[in-house]
Amino acid sequence: MKVAVFGLGYVGAVTAACLAQRGHTLIGVDVNPQKCEMIASGRSPIVEEGLDDLLLQGVQSGRLRTTTDVLDAVREADLSIVSVGTPSQPNGALDLSYVYRVCQEIGEALAQTRRPHVVVLRSTALPGTTETCLGILRGAAQGTEVHVAFNPEFLREGSSIRDFDAPAYTIVGSDDPVAEAALRELYADVPAPLLVVAPRVAEMVKYTANAFHALKITFANEIGLLAKAMGVDGREVMGLIVQDTKLNVSPAYLRPGFAYGGSCLPKDVSALLHLARREEVPVPLLSALPQSNRAQIERVVDQVLATGARRVTVLGLAFKAGTDDLRESPAVELVERLIGKGCEVRILDRAVQTAKLLGANKEYIERRLPHVSRLLTDDPEALIHDAQAIVVTQNLPEFTRMLETVQPGVPVFDVASLKAPPAHLHLHGVAW
Ligand SMILES: NC(=O)c1ccc[n+]([C@@H]2O[C@H](COP(=O)([O-])OP(=O)(O)OC[C@H]3O[C@@H](n4cnc5c(N)ncnc54)[C@H](O)[C@@H]3O)[C@@H](O)[C@H]2O)c1
Structure with missing residues (x-):
């Protein structure tokens, strides 16, 4: 393929050299004439093992040249890769001005060439950038056909040629079949799965x-x-x-879902944090775990309350499916918070119900959670038909089946991330 690479820094120089080695024809474009001259003479503008050799081979084979002229590159290429810098602004925000400028320039060149073109964004950019770039390109191209895709780069400096040749996978972010087909062709001999996503x-x-x-x-x-x-x-x-x-x-x-809980994770994280305080070892990352976990429960409570529902069903009370262990279960915390806010809660958890009947966990449940234990029921009328909101905390086939009978308008919070939820419901994932 004939490919232009915009931005000949760490990513662009390696991309151009590796694609030329694979037999494609490359035109490297940079605003910095020195970088262009160095590459054109087969020398790497960056320190990277093996890159000098690859660039020299590319130049000598006639498959790699450089230019500072956007129109010159776009006129020859069928596909442009954008790998210009996306630095941080002083306030930490992402600076996309170089990416937008290149898109504007490519679009203006396309307005002159009038040939269909594929633009592949390889610079790291936040969700939504590709859509914005498509708007800029289309606006500037004045009717010339242009297709876009986002193709993240995962190479690491120092081993970038090896990483380019043997990636874990190639990700193509596109809903445009023309752009997808072009990238499939470009990476045809890269020995890695190519995954197409939005x-x-x-x-x-x-x-x-x-x-x-x-x-x-x-x-x-x-x-x-x-x-x-x-x-x-x-x-x-x-x-x-x-x-x-x-x-x-x-x-x-x-997998994004609900908070952690149970008899081990909260207790053991707590013991580690106590140890850190005692030994005066600062561990800000570990210290944030309980705080973030509590916030996840709060978020579910807030979102359920925001629906205005007062009769709430909770499917799953133990901290995970297949156990009757209620210690530190985030679902218990959730139920207690909802009751505290005036909700009428109904709960289904057969493992907990059975344990209560058999007397195994009876004492714990009745002594520690009498208010919660009274809310356990397996009456479908109370659980499903009367419910104004439903929270599913465990990934059980029975819960999925029960949801089949829920009316479409009832908000269902699926913090268990069900494998095959009923299609007629609009599920709220909270963290997805
Ligand atoms: N460096 C890495 O290891 C790495 C890995 C994966 C992804 N990325 C991402 O790839 C992107 C590029 O990173 P980099 O480290 O190669 O950056 P870099 O700063 O080394 O190179 C960027 C190049 O773009 C050129 N440029 C700027 N404006 C231009 C324009 N209008 N036209 C043509 N060229 C222009 C600059 O002169 C420079 O040579 C960034 O978004 C980065 O986050 C980097």
Whole structure:
């Protein structure tokens, strides 16, 4: 393919070199003439292992050239990749002015070439940017056909050529079949799955990945500090943590939904935070966990109350399905808050009901939660037909079946993130 790359920095220079190596024809564009000259003479403008060689090969093969002239590039290319900088403003906000300027310039060039063109945004940009860019491009292109996609870049400086050649996946954010087809062709020989999603999802994925990486580093450091205070080497601890690929380094616990609870997580986080205070080890990330968790329960309470509902059904009372353990269950907290706000609450939780009948958890339930225990019922009339709002806290097939009979107008808060919810309901996810 004939591809123009706008912005020959860390991302653009590597992208141009790697695509040229794969046999595409590349025109690199930058406002900085020195960068253009360096690349045109086969030298890398950045320090990056292997990049000098690749650029030189690209130039010598005649598949890579540079220009500062936008029209020159757009006239030759069928597809433009935008990889200009998106720095922070002094207040922390994202500065998209370079991206918008390039889109305006490409659009103006397209108004002259009158040839269909695909624009791929590769700069990291917040959800909604691709839509804005499409508006800018269409406005400037004056009727020339233009297609856009967002294609986040996941390479890491220092290993960027290896990362480009072997990514975990290629994400294409587009609802435009022409742009999708062009990217499938561009990456045809990249040995990784190509996943097509909505532009906003692709934009959000890039930020989520970077926030997750920052979270991992900070988490490991705070655990290391706490471990050290106890005479333990945190590297050994984290070395063991990552070997559990069932619960630790895995999809477990990474689905947006409800607060954590139960007999372990709140208690053990609390013990760690107490230890940190005692040892005078600052752990701001870990300290934020209970606060963020409480806020998630509050958010559900507020959103249920905001519907104006006073008769509320809660499906699932224990902290997760398949247990009768009510200790520190966020659903209990939710019910107590709703009762406190004057709601009439009905609860279905068969595990808790059975435990109560068998006497196993009877004493705990009746002594600690008499007000909540009285609200347990399996009467569908009270649970479904009288309900003005429903909160589902557990992912159980029975709850999904019960929801089939709910009237479409009744607000249903699905904090369990049900696998196959009834299609006729508009579910409120709170965190999704
Ligand atoms: N650096 C990384 O490792 C990395 C990884 C993934 C994503 N990203 C994202 O990719 C984008 C680019 O990052 P970078 O590190 O390559 O930036 P960079 O600052 O190294 O390069 C940006 C280049 O764009 C050029 N430029 C600015 N305005 C231009 C215009 N109007 N026309 C042509 N060129 C123009 C600049 O001269 C510069 O050479 C950013 O959004 C960044 O967040 C970076």
